[in-house]
Amino acid sequence: MENTRPDRILTAHPTQDGAGVKIRRIDDFTGTLDPFLMLDELKASAREDYIGGFPPHPHRGFETLTYLIHGGLTHEDSMGNRGEVHAGEAQWMSAARGVIHSEMPLLDSDGLHGFQVWVNLPAARKMDAPRYRDVRASEMTGLRTEGMELKAIAGRWETPDAGIVSGPLPRMGENAGMADARLGAGGVLNLLLDPTDRLLLYVYTGTLVNGVSQGQLAVWTNHDRIRIGAVEPCSMLLFKGTPLGEPISHHGPFVMNTPAEIEQAVQDYRNGRLAAPPASVV
DSSP states (O other): OOOOOOSEEEEOEEEEETTTEEEEEEEOOSSTTTTEEEEEEEEEOSGGGTTTOEEEEEEBSEEEEEEEEESEEEEEETTSOEEEEETTOEEEEEOTTOEEEEEEEOTTOSSEEEEEEEEEOOGGGTTSOOEEEEEOGGGOOEEEETTEEEEEEESEEEETTTEEEEOSBSOBTTTEEEEEEEEOTTOEEEEEOOTTOEEEEEEEESBBTTSOBTTEEEEEESOSEEEEEBSSSEEEEEEEEOOOOOOOEEETTEEESSHHHHHHHHHHHHTTOSSOOOOOOO
């Protein structure tokens, strides 16, 4: 089977968010990445490029998953949760009807490298109660063959040669998954997919024979088998999910289905009604 060429390739663009944190971002709120909305790569070694972190800010209508390669973050939110994650760990949060939270680098971190993905929620679940969970590295299991390692973070992942593995998070959003994969030079990853799913692959080191290089996101839609090969040692994040096919209305930290719902979110935030009361950790 030949290496599968992507349907689209997007390149991350440099920007900053929070209190001046330098990031590289890929976003699309038109539905072409559905059910995904945005991927940020946080990568900074100079303290002034990341130490300001992300002070308290609101969200409504979607989920986030933050995954660290290096460094650490502290999370606090209006549900009463507080947690820390370090290299190899993740934080999942379903903002749903409303959360105000902060994500601040640990002061003893020597640099920061991590990712945050935004996953859309279907209209029927956007006003659910918010939820939160820290995911430890010890909870994550994986698959391995010669020249290939895959660590499942969320969802179920299947290969014809290494078997099946499921992440500690059963899913993100409605039916989405995430994995971290590493290939040695000449290594190959074969994936079996539900043909209704969309697969996103973000290369954060190295180059693939599929025509995708560091800082680029490859998109495949309606494929049941995808073969990925590495030109050189390569690290990548994999995301898969079934498109929701619903209207997307976006304004800053809010993602709903209509402009009227966005206006309601803005008003709720201004009037102190957006955030939910404290809830238990899942």
